[in-house]
Amino acid sequence: MGKQCLKIAAVYFALGMLLSVIIGVSDDYSLSPIQSHIHLLGWTTLGIIGLIYVAFPALSATVLARIHFWIHNIGLPLLILGIIGKNHAIAEAEMWVVTGWVLLAASVMLFMVNVWDRLR
Template identity: 40%
Template sequence: MQKIGIRLIKISVVYFMIGISLGYYMSIAHQYTLTGVHFHINLLGWTALTLAGLIYYLFPALANNKLGFWHFWLHNLGLPVMMLSLTGMLLTGNSAWTAGVATGATLVIIAVFLFAINVLLHVNEQNSRFS
């Protein structure tokens, strides 16, 4: 799991490409129905995962425990479920997609809390790449 930081940074770049492409499409088509999807992909995919990846890289001890493992998997399972469901809901107007949005969002928030707990418990000067 030590390479979790690098993996998160690479995954975040994929989200960046998706988010930017979606924003580009919306601008050209003058169709902004998916603005919420665009926003969440860029914030929770590109920005949050890039920052988490950098933190995992700078503090390797964060990646070597179950909190890091579960953060990685819950975030990366929850975000696509949430975004695909939100896309379906916004495009079709069908509220049946709400369960997918709620499930994905719940996985992501759990992941974020696990990451925060991991940082609070394990970030210190002794386990940094700077020491």
């Protein structure tokens, strides 16, 4: 799972940088919260988790690691879509934001349980 986390983190990094360029060129800073969440929860968080999984292979060889990976990568895009929706006053966007945050929190809890259970 470490390599998968690092690969998807690189994708989030590229998306965040692309969005940074768009923000800078357009001078539209309403997209800054989206860019910040992509960088922090996508690039930084998954990158660090990927490095942890590579450093401690026993952590990445679990079902919890796979579930964590998928829940995180479903929750983050939902959160991003929700923030975009809120920026455009879409009524259902709040549900997307809440669902995204709940999934992200669940993925962090799974990661924590995995670390506490497997790291000896």
